[in-house]
Amino acid sequence: MTNTIDAALSILNGALGERLVERYPGLSTEMSWVGAAPQGAELCVFVYGLMCTETIWRMPDGSDYGQRLQRDTGLVPGYVRYNTGRPVERNGADLLALLRALPADAGLSFVGFSMGGLVVRSALERAVREAPEVRARVRRVVSLGTPHGGAPLERLARGLLRVVARVDDPYARLVGELAALRSDGIRDLGDPSRAAWAHEIPQYLAAGTRDVMVPVGSATAPFAAGPTDERLRVFPGLGHLDLAHHPEVYEQIRRWCVEDPTSEAPAQESRPCPNSRESAA
Amino acid sequence: MSELARVRSLKNLVVDAVDHGAAAVERVHLDTAARPFALGGEAFGPVKMAHDAAVRHVYGQIRGVTRLVGLSLDVALDVVERRRTR
Numbered sequence: 427m428t429n430t431i432d433a434a435l436s437i438l439n440g441a442l443g444e445r446l447v448e449r450y451p452g453l454s455t456e457m458s459w460v461g462a463a464p465q466g467a468e469l470c471v472f473v474y475g476l477m478c479t480e481t482i483w484r485m486p487d488g489s490d491y492g493q494r495l496q497r498d499t500g501l502v503p504g505y506v507r508y509n510t511g512r513p514v515e516r517n518g519a520d521l522l523a524l525l526r527a528l529p530a531d532a533g534l535s536f537v538g539f540s541m542g543g544l545v546v547r548s549a550l551e552r553a554v555r556e557a558p559e560v561r562a563r564v565r566r567v568v569s570l571g572t573p574h575g576g577a578p579l580e581r582l583a584r585g586l587l588r589v590v591a592r593v594d595d596p597y598a599r600l601v602g603e604l605a606a607l608r609s610d611g612i613r614d615l616g617d618p619s620r621a622a623w624a625h626e627i628p629q630y631l632a633a634g635t636r637d638v639m640v641p642v643g644s645a646t647a648p649f650a651a652g653p654t655d656e657r658l659r660v661f662p663g664l665g666h667l668d669l670a671h672h673p674e675v676y677e678q679i680r681r682w683c684v685e686d687p688t689s690e691a692p693a694q695e696s697r698p699c700p701n702s703r704e705s706a707a
Numbered sequence: 708m709s710e711l712a713r714v715r716s717l718k719n720l721v722v723d724a725v726d727h728g729a730a731a732v733e734r735v736h737l738d739t740a741a742r743p744f745a746l747g748g749e750a751f752g753p754v755k756m757a758h759d760a761a762v763r764h765v766y767g768q769i770r771g772v773t774r775l776v777g778l779s780l781d782v783a784l785d786v787v788e789r790r791r792t793r
Contacts, residue, residue: 438720449723452709452716596738600731 432479436510440477443511443609457508457520464504468533468565470495470683472505473521474670475540475571476611480505482539482670491537491676499683501535510541511609518548518621525549525560534560535683536567539670540640541611543572544619551621566628568679570669573615573640574631575647580616583608623648630657630682632675634664657682711791715784722777726770733766 439446439455446454460480464471472492474482483490483505492503506524508517525534538546546567553561587605590598623629633645642660649658659678661669669675737759744755 446716450716450720452712452714453720596735599738600735603731 429479429481433481436479437477439509440511440611441609442607443509443611444513444516445511445607445609446509447512455507455509457506457517457524459524460505460507463524463528464502465529466502466532468501468535469528470501470503470535470537471525471546472503473508473536473538473542473545474506474510475538475542476510476615478510478539478542478670480507482667485671485673485676490671491679494676495680495683498680501683506542508545509611511611513610514541514544514548514614514619515621517545517611518552521545521549522552522557522560525553526557530559532563533565534563535565537570537679538567538572539570540572540666541615543567543569543574544614544621547572547574547619547623548621550624550627554622561624561627564624564627566630566682566685567624568630568632568682569645570632570675571634571637571640571645571666572631573644574619575644576618577615577640577644579639580612584616618647628657628685630659630679632659632661632669632678634661634666634669636663637666637669639666711784711788715781718777718780718784722773725773729766729769729773733762736762736766 435453435455438453442450470492472480472483474480483492485491485494490503492505495501496503506521508520510517528534536546538544546569550561550564550567553564583605587602590602590605629648631646631649633640633642635642637645646658646660649655661672661674661678664672664675740758740762741755744751744758747754
C-alpha cells in the first residue's frame with residue numbers, strides 16, 4: 427500500500443512539479459535521502475528519473491545496484507528522493523545542498539537514471555561555483571539512459587501542441603490546456619542539457635537500443651564516440667526502464683566503479699561536448 | 708511533512724481539480740453546443756439562452772458542492788489538528 431501511495435505521489439510530483447510545491451506542499455517530495463544519509467569513506471549516490479521512486483532500482487531477485495555495489499566494491503549506497511517535476515536546475519541545487527551535508531572526506535560516485543543523470547550533471551556544474559570541495563571528491567558519474575541531448579517525445583509533444591493550438595475546436599483547446607499543466611521538469615527534458623559537461627570527472631554513459639524515451643543518440647550525446655569507447659556502453663535489446671535494474675547493466679556499472687578513476691581518460695572524452703556551454707561559446 | 712498536511716494538500720488538490728475540471732468541461736460543452744445553435748440563426752436564440760443557463764447552473768452546482776465539501780473537510784481537519792496538538 428505504501429509503495430502504491432509513493433508511486434502515485436511520484437507521478438503527481440513529476441506531472442505537476444513546482445505547482446505542488448506552491449499550492450499543495452504536503453504532496454511535494456522534498457529532496458532527501460531515503461532513510462538516513464549514507465555514511466562511509468566511499469559513497470555511491472543513486473538518483474532516479476522522472477516520476478520514479480527508489481523501487482526503480484529493484485532487480486528481479488529483490489536486490490538493487492546499490493546493495494550489489496556495496497557487496498562487490500564496498501561503495502556505500504545512498505538513495506535520493508525528490509520532486510522530479512521541478513526544474514532540473516533547482517533539483518541540482520538541492521542535490522548539491524544534500525551532498526554538502528555529507529562527511530567532508532567521503533568520496534562520491536553517482537549513478538543517475540534518466541532525468542537523474544541531468545540532476546547530477548546540474549549539481550556538479552553548480553559545485554564548480556559554490557562547492558569546489560564537493561566537486562573535488564567526485565570519483566565518477568554513471569548516467570543510465572539520460573537524455574543529455576534532449577528527449578524526442580517532449581519535442582514531439584511541443585510540435586503537436588503547436589498544431590493543436592491552431593485548431594479552432596473546443597476539444598483541441600481542452601487538450602492544449604491540459605498539456606500546458608505539465609511540469610517544468612518534463613519541459614526541461616525536451617532540450618539538450620544546459621549544464622556544462624565536467625570533463626575532468628570520469629563519466630560513463632549507458633543506453634539501450636530499445637529505449638524509445640531516450641534514444642541512444644541522446645543518451646550518448648556528450649561522447650558522440652564509437653562503440654569502442656570504454657566509457658560508453660550500448661545495451662542491445664534493453665528498453666528505458668531496463669537500464670535501472672538489469673543484471674548486465676549492473677555488471678557494467680561494477681566494472682566502471684572498480685576502474686581507477688584517476689587513470690587517463692579515453693581520447694573521446696576530451697572532445698568538447700556539443701551540448702555544453704563551453705562548446706556553445 | 709506531517710500526515711495531516713499531506714491529507715490537507717490532497718483535499719485541496721481534489722477540490723481544485725474538480726473545480727477547474729468542471730469549468731473546462733463546461734467551456735467545451737457550451738462551445739460545442741454553440742455550433743448547431745449558430746446554424747439555426749436567431750430563431751434558436753431563446754433556446755440557446757435556456758440551454759446555456761441550464762448548463763451553467765449544473766456545472767455551478769458541481770463547483771459549489773465541491774467547495775462546500777472542501778470547506779467541511781477543512782473544518783474537520785482543523786478539529787483533528789487541534790486535538791493532536793493538545
